[in-house]
Amino acid sequence: MIKAVRGFKDLLPEEARVFHWLEARAREILLRYGFSEIRLPVLERTELFARSIGEATDIVEKEMYTFVDRNGESLTLRPEATAGVVRAFIEHGLHTRPKPLKLFTIGPMFRHERPQKGRLRQFHQVDVEVFGAASAGMDAELVALALEILEAGGAGDLRLEVNSLGCPTCRKPYRESLQAFLRARRDRLCEDCRRRAERNPLRALDCKREECQVEYREAPELTAFLCEGCREHHRAFKAYLEEVGLAPVENPRLVRGLDYYTRTIFEIKAPGLGAQDTVAAGGRYDGLVSALGGPETPAVGFAIGMERWFLIARPSESPGLSPELFIAPLGEEARRWAFQLAFRLRKKGLRVETDHEGRSLKALLRQANRLSAQRVLILGEEELRKKQALLKDLSSGRQIPLPFRDLRDLANRILIEIRF
RNA sequence: GUGACCGUAGCUCAGCUGGUCAGAGCACCGGGCUGUGGCCCCGGGGAUCGUGGGUUCGAAUCCCACCGGUCACCCCA
Numbered sequence A: 001m002i003k004a005v006r007g008f009k010d011l012l013p014e015e016a017r018v019f020h021w022l023e024a025r026a027r028e029i030l031l032r033y034g035f036s037e038i039r040l041p042v043l044e045r046t047e048l049f050a051r052s053i054g055e056a057t058d059i060v061e062k063e064m065y066t067f068v069d070r071n072g073e074s075l076t077l078r079p080e081a082t083a084g085v086v087r088a089f090i091e092h093g094l095h096t097r098p099k100p101l102k103l104f105t106i107g108p109m110f111r112h113e114r115p116q117k118g119r120l121r122q123f124h125q126v127d128v129e130v131f132g133a134a135s136a137g138m139d140a141e142l143v144a145l146a147l148e149i150l151e152a153g154g155a156g157d158l159r160l161e162v163n164s165l166g167c168p169t170c171r172k173p174y175r176e177s178l179q180a181f182l183r184a185r186r187d188r189l190c191e192d193c194r195r196r197a198e199r200n201p202l203r204a205l206d207c208k209r210e211e212c213q214v215e216y217r218e219a220p221e222l223t224a225f226l227c228e229g230c231r232e233h234h235r236a237f238k239a240y241l242e243e244v245g246l247a248p249v250e251n252p253r254l255v256r257g258l259d260y261y262t263r264t265i266f267e268i269k270a271p272g273l274g275a276q277d278t279v280a281a282g283g284r285y286d287g288l289v290s291a292l293g294g295p296e297t298p299a300v301g302f303a304i305g306m307e308r309w310f311l312i313a314r315p316s317e318s319p320g321l322s323p324e325l326f327i328a329p330l331g332e333e334a335r336r337w338a339f340q341l342a343f344r345l346r347k348k349g350l351r352v353e354t355d356h357e358g359r360s361l362k363a364l365l366r367q368a369n370r371l372s373a374q375r376v377l378i379l380g381e382e383e384l385r386k387k388q389a390l391l392k393d394l395s396s397g398r399q400i401p402l403p404f405r406d407l408r409d410l411a412n413r414i415l416i417e418i419r420f
Numbered sequence B: 001g002u003g004a005c006c007g008u009a010g011c012u013c014a015g016c017u018g019g020u021c022a023g024a025g026c027a028c029c030g031g032g033c034u035g036u037g038g039c040c041c042c043g044g045g046g047a048u049c050g051u052g053g054g055u056u057c058g059a060a061u062c063c064c065a066c067c068g069g070u071c072a073c074c075c076c077a
Helices: A013-032 A046-053 A058-063 A082-091 A136-152 A168-184 A191-199 A210-216 A228-243 A306-312 A332-347 A361-370 A381-386 A407-419
Strands: A043-045 A065-068 A074-077 A101-110 A122-131 A159-164 A262-269 A278-284 A299-305 A325-329 A352-354 A375-379 A388-393 A399-403
Touching: A013 A101, A013 A122, A013 A136, A013 A306, A043 A046, A043 A082, A046 A058, A046 A074, A046 A082, A082 A101, A082 A122, A082 A299, A122 A136, A122 A306, A136 A159, A136 A228, A136 A262, A136 A278, A136 A299, A159 A228, A168 A191, A228 A262, A278 A306, A299 A306, A325 A332, A325 A361, A332 A352, A332 A375, A332 A381, A332 A407, A361 A375, A375 A381, A381 A388, A388 A407, A399 A407
Parallel strands: A325 A352, A325 A375
Antiparallel strands: A043 A074, A065 A074, A101 A122, A122 A299, A159 A262, A262 A278, A278 A299, A375 A388, A388 A399
């Protein structure tokens, strides 16, 4: 049997319905916040991700679906959405649009990781980006937006963690100081942290090992290195949140797996999700647009992981719509009528089901019942001869005769009977 | 990439000290009710027992490898 590729999952009707409902909640709120949807390709040049996410990140080093196209260029299935949005922003000169420019996109992302709860190789994100807004107010607005979307999906019990990564000016001395600190303790750190110390020292602070965390208690904190501008930005960001009653938890250890972030970063976690408890995460990336060749443009964004959101969602009722009428034809001639009736009635906007397989009346009624059809039109040879069909109400069990002159007339009478 | 646990019908599982062991419930289809659903009763279809090796007279049952699933590490949405 050919099975789905590892980490790639089918969404069966019941799940697809919930996903759809979640997306609808997100779109609704995003439009209210003034965002416009853009749709982007799933495939980009590998170089785009290498340059934006960072060469030395796990994503780029070992998690991308990269292949060489027939014409010899290296392409990659997008592991995240921001790079593509920024690429489109630059490519289409969107910087000429009124600022701030608020965009969102929803779709699949691909990362070759070992699947587990809340982590698939093809997963979906609601990705939200704002270009041309430099101040902390927008950062706070996005946090509020993310929380509102998640809650609209029925997610409760969320924890908001924030931190500031500073800007290149203040991060550089911090990085050096941290690196010196790590090197001094080299032999007491785990293997991973020794590696991180050289490649990406910030990441060491996020280590899960108790032994390492003990060492890091004395580690220099970025907060102490923040420049005046970054310090003020972060203060204002938190103040905005507190003013609307959102309580951010300051987490100086919070870092990002993507190198492009500056200043504000935040994560929204949900207990109960297991090890992968981040449902949404984002931050500011003021340097990325220019780094990719666009005009100097401040930007902030975040992404919600659909699958994780799904796990904590409590969808309110959205049952599939049941048929208003089930036509139960008996015999070849009746089936031809049923086909035509269904065709006409559906065009009139009625939800109609019928059967083409020539099943017994008993089977047809069973099917109608299973579909939760409201009524059944029984149309057999006898009814055709007498020009009188039977319309049965499935909940009461009552059935009434429905006399007719011809097919068109029958369709009209059914419509009247059901609509009025 | 590493580790632990798991892998029998579409689903949930029983069988597993090797010898009618290929079963049950649900679901599906049909019959009882020659043209009337939901309940009940009866019947039917559907499984190379994850795959491939090995041990044995004999393996779903024991061993090995691989594949897949789950969770954790890692990483992240």
